[in-house]
Amino acid sequence: MNKSILLLLAFITSNLLAQEIITPLRKNNYSKPASYDEIAVYVRQLDSISELITTEVIAKSAEGRNIFGIKFSSSQFGSNPSKVKVLLLAQQHGNEQAGKEGALLLMQELLKAENRYLFERIDLAIVPQMNPDGSDSNSRRNGNGMDLNRNHLIITEPEVIGLHRLFDQYLFEVTLDAHEYFPYGETWQKYGYRNNSDLLLGTATNSNVSEKLRGLSNKSYLPFIKEFLGARNVSNFIYSPGGPPELDYIRHSTFDINDGRQSFAIQNTLSFIQEGLNGTDRFADNIKHRAESQMSGMRGLLEYTYRNSKKIKSLVARERAKLVQDHSSIVAIQSEHVRNGEKLHLPLLSYSTGRDTLVIVSDYRPVVKSIYDVNKPAGYLIPKQLKELAEWVDRQGIISHPYKPELSDKIELYEAITIDSIDFEGDIVVNPTLAVKKLSKAINPDDYIYLPTNQLKGDMIVIALEPKSMLGLVTYKEFSHLLKKGEPFPVLRVIKK
Numbered sequence: 001m002n003k004s005i006l007l008l009l010a011f012i013t014s015n016l017l018a019q020e021i022i023t024p025l026r027k028n029n030y031s032k033p034a035s036y037d038e039i040a041v042y043v044r045q046l047d048s049i050s051e052l053i054t055t056e057v058i059a060k061s062a063e064g065r066n067i068f069g070i071k072f073s074s075s076q077f078g079s080n081p082s083k084v085k086v087l088l089l090a091q092q093h094g095n096e097q098a099g100k101e102g103a104l105l106l107m108q109e110l111l112k113a114e115n116r117y118l119f120e121r122i123d124l125a126i127v128p129q130m131n132p133d134g135s136d137s138n139s140r141r142n143g144n145g146m147d148l149n150r151n152h153l154i155i156t157e158p159e160v161i162g163l164h165r166l167f168d169q170y171l172f173e174v175t176l177d178a179h180e181y182f183p184y185g186e187t188w189q190k191y192g193y194r195n196n197s198d199l200l201l202g203t204a205t206n207s208n209v210s211e212k213l214r215g216l217s218n219k220s221y222l223p224f225i226k227e228f229l230g231a232r233n234v235s236n237f238i239y240s241p242g243g244p245p246e247l248d249y250i251r252h253s254t255f256d257i258n259d260g261r262q263s264f265a266i267q268n269t270l271s272f273i274q275e276g277l278n279g280t281d282r283f284a285d286n287i288k289h290r291a292e293s294q295m296s297g298m299r300g301l302l303e304y305t306y307r308n309s310k311k312i313k314s315l316v317a318r319e320r321a322k323l324v325q326d327h328s329s330i331v332a333i334q335s336e337h338v339r340n341g342e343k344l345h346l347p348l349l350s351y352s353t354g355r356d357t358l359v360i361v362s363d364y365r366p367v368v369k370s371i372y373d374v375n376k377p378a379g380y381l382i383p384k385q386l387k388e389l390a391e392w393v394d395r396q397g398i399i400s401h402p403y404k405p406e407l408s409d410k411i412e413l414y415e416a417i418t419i420d421s422i423d424f425e426g427d428i429v430v431n432p433t434l435a436v437k438k439l440s441k442a443i444n445p446d447d448y449i450y451l452p453t454n455q456l457k458g459d460m461i462v463i464a465l466e467p468k469s470m471l472g473l474v475t476y477k478e479f480s481h482l483l484k485k486g487e488p489f490p491v492l493r494v495i496k497k
């Protein structure tokens with residue numbers, strides 16, 4: 001037999017075998033979500049029958065469990081420059097089970113012959129279970145008691161480090177982070193309504209993310225996915241946390257860059273979050289429908305990516321090049337959610353009638369507006385003796401090198417005159433008043449590591465290191481000691497002509 005016939009036969013056989021492999025959830029007759037052990041078996045089974053799949057362990061969890069990364073490619077993953085690289089991740093929060101179930105279901109779906117065309121234009125990596133420690137105990141946090149989806153800036157947890165290693169290796173152009181929301185709380189019950197959409201869809205909100213990418217997300221992707229999901233009877237709406245209306249304003253999701261979606265978006269990635277409707281027991285309740293809804297959201301993103309692959313590829317490349325080349329832009333480090341005069345027609349379920357209804361929200365703040373910008377310096381100097389910062393640079397995979405001063409370099413130093421506080425989405429964070437000073441004596445370059453800001457993580461570096469940044473490192477207990485009233489801030493700014 002010639003080679004193409006052999007390949008065809010192999011393909012048909014694997015396709016038939018794939019039909020026989022069933023997800024752990026279905027095997028359990030939808031009585032409970034997949035356990036960590038069941039996932040390991042399922043992933044291995046799929047890998048063994050399909051030539052599309054390569055599985056790797058991208059990290060070990062805090063308690064030593066494997067985090068699987070499953071790569072789908074019709075060729076060598078990441079080697080074809082015309083393909084869009086897509087990363088799907090799920091279950092950073094252990095008590096949000098259905099994102100994982102959707103991802104596991106999708107893996108099987110993608111092996112069907114009718115979906116094969118996707119891989120002509122897409123290389124896809126799936127991390128179905130970011131938090132195996134939390135999953136089996138059905139708890140939000142990992143084995144270290146950390147919230148993984150608040151860890152993407154300080155990046156202390158092995159699961160998050162592994163994910164970003166994977167991202168940095170391939171520089172995915174499109175990412176989706178799958179979660180679930182829980183609308184059954186007391187405040188909403190008292191209000192008489194609650195959210196009831198199968199899926200809520202969130203785009204990047206940080207105002208430093210490329211305006212063009214945010215535009216594509218909001219004006220092109222959202223209308224597409226709305227229709228795609230509608231045709232599959234998956235009710236959906238734009239992710240709009242806050243409320244209930246009249247008690248609190250409604251906005252789009254946080255502009256913080258410490259979550260999965262935004263940590264990729266700040267590197268000018270087309271990045272999304274989907275929040276499915278959790279079960280009333282935060283576990284197995286309604287799990288079949290929840291899993292299928294999540295799967296549809298993921299499948300819709302792949303369809304959109306396939307149809308717009310050229311546009312996505314070129315736009316992401318162009319917007320990333322700006323980050324790498326640009327020295328002179330400004331970066332927003334304090335922002336707030338503001339109104340634009342629009343009223344939100346929010347679909348909610350009425351507790352009294354049991355029916356879906358539209359509630360008109362007046363205090364709707366869909367715009368993220370900068371309230372404090374800084375000029376982006378050419379780079380930052382970090383004292384080598386501050387191990388906590390040097391190690392952060394390593395964990396983040398930030399490009400750094402020894403400092404070679406040039407005559408025209410101007411070095412700026414901050415001193416905190418006062419340390420006040422500022423409201424950030426209901427939390428109180430530090431807000432220092434700073435004086436910018438020139439160094440009184442020359443520094444020894446050997447005492448410092450130099451982080452140039454003309455790199456893909458350039459905006460992230462500015463947001464992390466500026467002491468007045470409401471999203472910065474000093475707002476975390478692990479780094480708060482760096483900022484002291486009346487003392488110089490240890491990280492220096494390098495301005496080049």
Ligand SMILES: [Zn+2]
Pocket residue numbers: 093096149179180
């Ligand atoms: Zn979550």
